[in-house]
Amino acid sequence: MIKPWIFEFMQAPNLSDRETPPSTATAVFDEGYALWLEAEKLGFEGIFFSEHHFGLSYSPSPNLLIAAISRHTTRLRLGTMGMVVPFYEPWRIVEELMMLDHLTNGRLEIGFAAGVPQELARIGLGMQESRERFNEALEILDAALVNPVINHSGKYWKLENLTLMPNVFRQPSPPKWTTVVSTASAQKSAQRRSKICTGFESVGRISEIFDVYRKEAAQLGFAAGPDQLAIRRNISISRDAAEAREESQAAKAATLKVVAGDPRVVDRASSLLDAPRAGAGFSLHDDDYIAGTPAQVAEQVIDQCRKCGAGHFLAMLGRSVTGRRRETLALFGEEVLPQLRRAQID
Secondary structure: OOEEEEEEOOEOOOOOHHHOOHHHHHHHHHHHHHHHHHHHHHOOOEEEEOOOOOOOEOOOOHHHHHHHHHOOOOOOEEEEOOEEHHHOOHHHHHHHHHHHHHHOOOOEEEEEEOOOHHHHHHOOOOHHHHHHHHHHHHHHHHHHHHOOEEEEEOOOOEEEEEEOOOOOOOOOOOOEEEEOOOHHHHHHHHHOOOEEEEOOOOHHHHHHHHHHHHHHHHHHOOOOOHHHEEEEEEEEEOOOHHHHHHHHHHHHHHHHHHHOOOHHHHHOHHHOOOOOOOOOOOOOOHHHEEEEOHHHHHHHHHHHHHHHOOOEEEEEEOOOOOOOHHHHHHHHHHHHHHHHHHOOOO
């Protein structure tokens, strides 16, 4: 079985902050809220909210979105993929996660990420410091998820007998995820017993990343099957295959403009956090963009998951589509989702 999730980007309108009226922002949140309620009816496994800042999306604090929707759903699992650790104090992250675990009645998924380089650069956070903060914070977070009394002495944090509130998670503890785009990060995630999610790259490259994770898990003595692995893909779906392909091309162009077009990122590509390959920065492969009719989309999703062994599929639906998100959600939920649930993944 492939567990189908929504990956919610919360794309901002194509307007500058100065030109965006309050009603536009409100409409984005209202539309998203209605779609998330519909996702529960359609049978999605859950929603992973992304975190982005400075004009990319209306999702600077995904935990607020989780809290808002959690009280009006009963089945959807809810998480962040992922919470950008270098932007926060790790003790505060744990306290918020404890709150959300209770607000969601145990439906929380915990996701951590190193962050998008150009967003880190906007606040003057260098790549070396970001990496250091991320790695040290993960030590604190992993320990605090087991014992909410923190003792830690490192470069950035010195904490002694710090008791966090509400100081208890429901049982069992929420699943832990990390976004990765390199074999080194996959190996480290296996050591931390964290599930992993990746995107951007080809299916072949993702298979290499997953193989490293599986090998490390085997050496550590735990089974790493499809349920520990997820891929995130852009989905363009329509009754008209040509229309879907056109929308997919527009989505890729928009992503390239954001991810690869910032000169500050290009200049520092050799030292990017968790870059797909040394000196290359983030890459975008055609495999990341799935387009077609519902039947064609289902076939491509299942094929990719089978090739790399992923048991979770995160669908970014209709990112470049204006006014068709509800139709896109319905087509995927009603016609693709049942096929994913029936698919066998080894």
